Amino acid sequence: MKFQSKTEIHYGQNSIDYMKTLNxxxxxxxxxxxxxxxxLVKKVTDLLDQQSIPYEVFDSIEPNPSLETVRxxxxxxxxxxxxxxxxxxxxxxxDAAKAIMYFCIKTKEKLIETDxxxxxxxxxxxxxxxTGSEVTAFSVVTDTQRHIKIxxxxxxxxxxxxxxxxEFTRTVPPFVTADTGMDVLVHAIETYVSKxxxxxxxIYAKKAxxxxxxxxxxxxxxxxxxxxxxxxxxxxxxxxxxxxNAGLGVNHSLAHAVGGLFKVSxxxxxxxxxxxxxxxxxxxxxxxxxxAKRYANLAHELGFPASTDEEGVRSLIAAxxxxxxxxxxxSSFKAHGIDPQDYRNQIDTMAKNAMADTCTPxxxxxxxxxxxxxxxxxxxxx
Ligand SMILES: [Zn+2]
Numbered sequence: 001m002k003f004q005s006k007t008e009i010h011y012g013q014n015s016i017d018y019m020k021t022l023n024x025x026x027x028x029x030x031x032x033x034x035x036x037x038x039x040l041v042k043k044v045t046d047l048l049d050q051q052s053i054p055y056e057v058f059d060s061i062e063p064n065p066s067l068e069t070v071r072x073x074x075x076x077x078x079x080x081x082x083x084x085x086x087x088x089x090x091x092x093x094x095d096a097a098k099a100i101m102y103f104c105i106k107t108k109e110k111l112i113e114t115d116x117x118x119x120x121x122x123x124x125x126x127x128x129x130x131t132g133s134e135v136t137a138f139s140v141v142t143d144t145q146r147h148i149k150i151x152x153x154x155x156x157x158x159x160x161x162x163x164x165x166x167e168f169t170r171t172v173p174p175f176v177t178a179d180t181g182m183d184v185l186v187h188a189i190e191t192y193v194s195k196x197x198x199x200x201x202x203i204y205a206k207k208a209x210x211x212x213x214x215x216x217x218x219x220x221x222x223x224x225x226x227x228x229x230x231x232x233x234x235x236x237x238x239x240x241x242x243x244x245n246a247g248l249g250v251n252h253s254l255a256h257a258v259g260g261l262f263k264v265s266x267x268x269x270x271x272x273x274x275x276x277x278x279x280x281x282x283x284x285x286x287x288x289x290x291x292a293k294r295y296a297n298l299a300h301e302l303g304f305p306a307s308t309d310e311e312g313v314r315s316l317i318a319a320x321x322x323x324x325x326x327x328x329x330x331s332s333f334k335a336h337g338i339d340p341q342d343y344r345n346q347i348d349t350m351a352k353n354a355m356a357d358t359c360t361p362x363x364x365x366x367x368x369x370x371x372x373x374x375x376x377x378x379x380x381x382x
Contacts (some may be wrong), residue, residue: 076166094126
């Protein structure tokens with residue numbers, strides 16, 4: 001058994017000042033157009049200027065970064081040979097930087113004789129509170145020609161340092177705060193009930209869950225509530241540490257499958273699925289699955305009625321539904337606006353994809369294909 005948490009975490013107001021302590025010969029900054037427009041990239045490059053560190057900004061990362069973009073980034077890295085890599089952005093930007101790093105390491109393995117590139121010090125500055133990508137070993141890139149998502153897993157991709165400065169999340173619009181915040185909750189709950197969970201991951205998962213229930217609605221209703229913003233950033237990071245060690249579950253498998261075919265954000269798909277997945281995992285026919293105790297334990301810790309496991313599970317489901325409602329998240333994919341015929345036509349494909357998803361093996365219940373299909377039916381119209 002193993003638990004790993006290698007990223008230095010700099011957090012709180014003005015934690016961006018950590019950049020002032022870095023020494024580098026050349027920095028490569030990965031971002032997207034929005035980060036440039038919001039002047040968040042400038043905040044970083046101003047600090048590099050102050051220290052006379054030359055840099056190049058690679059700001060063409062698109063949502064769901066493509067293999068092609070990653071290749072372009074890799075070309076620039078090979079040419080510029082930075083000793084500092086900084087990613088400023090949401091999950092897509094950090095994932096792209098990680099993928100560039102991944103291929104950089106693979107290329108280096110091939111070019112080891114020539115010592116063409118060295119692994120740069122990798123700093124991630126997340127601008128949304130959701131993916132936890134700043135501390136995980138995962139990245140997803142899209143092969144746009146073959147229409148498939150390529151999951152990459154390698155501990156070498158884990159950033160060396162993360163800067164959780166709430167100022168960088170201030171401009172996130174309410175619906176993104178809601179969707180990404182619910183993604184944090186799903187990461188933490190799936191970590192807590194995962195087959196691979198441990199006493200170490202429990203600590204991170206439980207704390208993240210409590211923070212989400214305390215601060216997410218506040219951050220959603222008032223984006224300038226910097227205490228809530230900071231707590232959500234921390235919760236996202238803690239949940240990331242949890243799931244990079246314990247894995248996720250079928251909530252994510254189904255969300256990936258729906259998100260691959262329909263227009264629904266990753267966090268929102270997860271949020272819509274969560275009540276149904278808790279109910280599915282907790283119940284085996286007329287009896288409770290042993291994992292029900294874990295859900296009930298969470299309900300109890302959150303202060304919801306949980307005198308029996310049955311009641312605890314029900315309370316947790318009700319609390320998640322209520323939280324979704326407060327955040328303006330629809331209760332089903334139908335309410336989200338997915339066409340019924342299109343959805344029905346894709347259930348078989350989505351179920352197959354969900355079964356094959358990398359998140360499925362760590363789910364507390366091993367699902368059958370027919371069960372997955374019926375879960376897709378249920379979440380369309382609960
Ligand atoms: Zn997620």
